[in-house]
Amino acid sequence: EAQVTQNPRYLITVTGKKLTVTCSQNMNHEYMSWYRQDPGLGLRQIYYSMNVEVTDKGDVPEGYKVSRKEKRNFPLILESPSPNQTSLYFCASSLSVVMNTEAFFGQGTRLTVV
Amino acid sequence: GNSVTQMEGPVTLSEEAFLTINCTYTATGYPSLFWYVQYPGEGLQLLLKATKADDKGSNKGFEATYRKETTSFHLEKGSVQVSDSAVYFCALIMNYGGATNKLIFGTGTLLAVQP
Numbered sequence: 001e002a003q004v005t006q007n008p009r010y011l012i013t014v015t016g017k018k019l020t021v022t023c024s025q026n027m028n029h030e031y032m033s034w035y036r037q038d039p040g041l042g043l044r045q046i047y048y049s050m051n052v053e054v055t056d057k058g059d060v061p062e063g064y065k066v067s068r069k070e071k072r073n074f075p076l077i078l079e080s081p082s083p084n085q086t087s088l089y090f091c092a093s094s095l096s097v098v099m100n101t102e103a104f105f106g107q108g109t110r111l112t113v114v
Numbered sequence: 115g116n117s118v119t120q121m122e123g124p125v126t127l128s129e130e131a132f133l134t135i136n137c138t139y140t141a142t143g144y145p146s147l148f149w150y151v152q153y154p155g156e157g158l159q160l161l162l163k164a165t166k167a168d169d170k171g172s173n174k175g176f177e178a179t180y181r182k183e184t185t186s187f188h189l190e191k192g193s194v195q196v197s198d199s200a201v202y203f204c205a206l207i208m209n210y211g212g213a214t215n216k217l218i219f220g221t222g223t224l225l226a227v228q229p
Contacts, residue, residue: 004157033216042118042203042219043158058216090157092217103217105150105157 023091120220137204
């Protein structure tokens with residue numbers, strides 16, 4: 001089954017404790033990205049990757065890192081989480097960077113930083 | 115910059131009622147337009163899309179027409195069901211010469227359908 005898998009689904013952590021949210025897709029997609037969803041703001045892009053070893057900042061990259069060492073995986077790293085990073089996070093992938101291609105989303109990771 | 119504006123929710127309807135969720139966009143060029151749906155506890159999934167002016171996207175009884183003259187892409191369904199209860203996101207993609215494939219989302223509209 002074609003899917004994007006994120007882990008964990010829920011996470012409560014303390015300020016400053018490094019964490020990683022994993023994302024994996026099994027569709028051989030080139031393009032992957034991370035979004036955060038906040039009430040009243042919709043989804044905003046954090047980082048994206050057009051292919052292996054190619055990553056770039058989205059609209060709200062501060063406080064986040066990513067890596068793309070393999071095509072299928074695109075982890076999101078919070079080196080020193082803060083309460084303003086409490087949010088619902090989604091990983092997405094699509095076949096290529098060409099417009100019109102459908103984006104597939106993971107089920108989301110609800111992160112709470114206390 | 116490019117942006118999407120959609121109507122505030124929540125929208126509460128009775129089963130079999132007619133649904134309209136308004137969406138307008140601002141874009142410097144000619145975007146592709148999408149509606150994504152997010153069911154409770156799940157990620158977003160594509161509902162329908164339109165890639166050029168006057169195109170109509172349709173799926174599961176939902177439809178939306180790309181109107182360049184009014185920069186709109188309103189979502190409609192003739193008869194909603196309880197199972198349609200979800201958050202609906204309007205979105206666009208601009209192709210910056212192949213550099214990115216970034217979806218720009220509206221804020222989402224919660225639809226609650228009551229039996």
